[in-house]
Amino acid sequence: MKRNFKEEIKNSILVLDGAMGTSLYKRGLPPDKPPEYANLKHPEWVYEVHRGYVSAGADIIVTNTFGANPFKMKEHSLDKFLKEIIVEGVKIAKDASKGRCFVSTSIGPTGKFLEPVGDLSFDSAVSIFRKIAEIAIEAGTDLFSLETFIDIRELKSAVVGIREVSSDIPIIAMMTFDRSLKTVLGTPPEVAGIVLESLPVDVIGVNCGLGPDGIYEALRRMSPYTDKPLISQPNAGVPVVKDGITLYPAVPEDFSKLIEEKIKIGVVIFGGCCGTGPEHIEELKRSLRDRKPNLSKRKDSKKIYLASRTSFIAIGNGEPVRLIGERINPSRKKRLTEELKNRSFSTVREEAIGQAGSGAEIIDVNVGIPEDEKELMRRAVMEVNLSVQVPVSIDSPSPEVIEEGLKSVDGKPLINSTSADEEKMKKVFSLAKKYGGAVVGLTMDEGGIPETPDGRVELAKRIMKVAKEYMVEVLIDPIILPIGSNSKAGLITLETIKRIKDKTGAPVILGLSNISFGMPEREFINSAFLSMCILKGADVIIGNPMSEIVMKTLKISEMITGRRKIEDAIKWFKREVIDEAKNGLDLIKKAVMRGDIENVEFYVNEALKDGYSPIEVNNMGIVPALKELGILFERGDIFLPQLMRSAET
Incomplete structure (x- = not known):
């Protein structure tokens, strides 16, 4: 036998x-x-x-x-x-x-x-x-x-x-x-x-x-x-x-x-x-001889873990609220749209670094323009991989584009997203199982978005049932609709969050800026609604980490609700703000440090035009960058991919 x-x-x-x-x-x-x-x-x-x-x-x-x-x-x-x-x-x-x-x-x-x-x-x-x-x-x-x-x-x-x-x-x-x-x-x-x-x-x-x-x-x-x-x-x-x-x-x-x-x-x-x-x-x-395996569970089943190549975060079950940086998205962003059309990824890199530096713990990558979106997703995800050490969210309605992102990502990403539509769930969950990743499940189906919290909870249950069949982890998005078109939209979402947490226990993820679409004073609306969502149990927020009021509201709300240690929140408030480059040599150093191959030649030429000699460019721009990179590498703050990219730059 x-x-x-x-x-x-x-x-x-x-x-x-x-x-x-x-x-x-x-x-x-x-x-x-x-x-x-x-x-x-x-x-x-x-x-x-x-x-x-x-x-x-x-x-x-x-x-x-x-x-x-x-x-x-x-x-x-x-x-x-x-x-x-x-x-x-x-x-x-x-x-x-x-x-x-x-x-x-x-x-x-x-x-x-x-x-x-x-x-x-x-x-x-x-x-x-x-x-x-x-x-x-x-x-x-x-x-x-x-x-x-x-x-x-x-x-x-x-x-x-x-x-x-x-x-x-x-x-x-x-x-x-x-x-x-x-x-x-x-x-x-x-x-x-x-x-x-x-x-x-x-x-x-x-x-x-x-x-x-x-x-x-x-x-x-x-x-x-x-x-x-x-x-x-x-x-x-x-x-x-x-x-x-x-x-x-x-x-x-x-x-x-x-x-x-x-x-x-x-x-x-x-x-x-x-x-x-x-x-x-x-x-x-x-x-x-005669020993038996220990088959007891070790992983906290109530938490979802995401990872980059070098670091990881936990989501749910009392963990801090995680912020997904939303800014790599060409919608209404002319500069990013034009760069993507020209196969330039400078803004992708800058946004990834800026958002991670401001407190984003996941970087969302959306390259939805009428071009070769698969190739754009592949290159954008790789750019984010090289630029920051936080996990990636692959954001596209197209399973084919999602797959290209999954092939390109180093760690375990978030896949954004699937609806409760059977055919869409089958495609997205199959990809998550094949390549590894957790999935955002939107509480909507071919019939649209239910008007009531109970209707959205039923769709959440449907999504979770199918996810279990594929052995894939899922976060539920109760969907935020603009209060400008429905004054009760915020209340419906808040109640839906509570019911999803009570009835399913699933981690909840929200696209924060939807609440204020078409309204004045959007940042204040977003920050006010953010604190309410956290109180109801939201686990992940898709938002703008460059908004100071949103980030302060997030940290204060986490402190008050016990989701983040007070000393950790205070540490964020006292964080060092990196100075902007002061001159052409600073720009060269910054480009080398970040591996900005696309722009470093321009910065060098501009420095030469400003009167710096080639020796000064080398000794005051490039060499200090290489020395600092060496220290960071020895300390384990950066690794071979970043070092090789900077050397190529």
């Missing part, structure tokens, strides 16, 4: 094997050849390594295919043998397993950065991973191990590629962190947990980079943000180089430490990475 991986991880703790590459090089694999080369020329070595782990008690053995992708194989002139390498890798593992173990096909990163950091498109990455999955599934793999990823978006593309081939084959998805517990691109374990929780994978966790203690700390930080089973796959300690030789200091007994702690936080698969051998796996098997 064939073993069922998904059932076994519910009832048993499984052991995965250890290192492959180091074992092959010990057997004589030439140092200039990749481990995958052995699948073709020395299959007996690969077989021996697998058999060692089977004998040690491994429940899962991983194929020798980590680098089997077109880019890495081309470096060794092996790209034309890619299919054979993958097929042989699965075959050798299955032969060595003799039916005793699950065979998991190892897939590592492509070795290329995705755009905009690199030049590999998301669609191209998906295509590569899809092809690998097709070959491995045809060869008979039981599951996939996505290993050693440092780019959360590339990992997402791998998941999408596999799921386009099979909707149910098990996937283990793992990130790699350095000793700062961040990836090279700045992703911490919490963000990895939030993003991977939203994707259709079966087990998530951490491999490589760290020893058993470091992996535990990364998993401990990841655990509260996901209910998915976890995997721990550390190196045999942090490597040290002695006499030109890389050594891994952890002995097998080190792998039996922290076993109880790891099980408690949800680890169901234990294995080894670089430097580990059968002795480490045998010790794990001995230590885990």
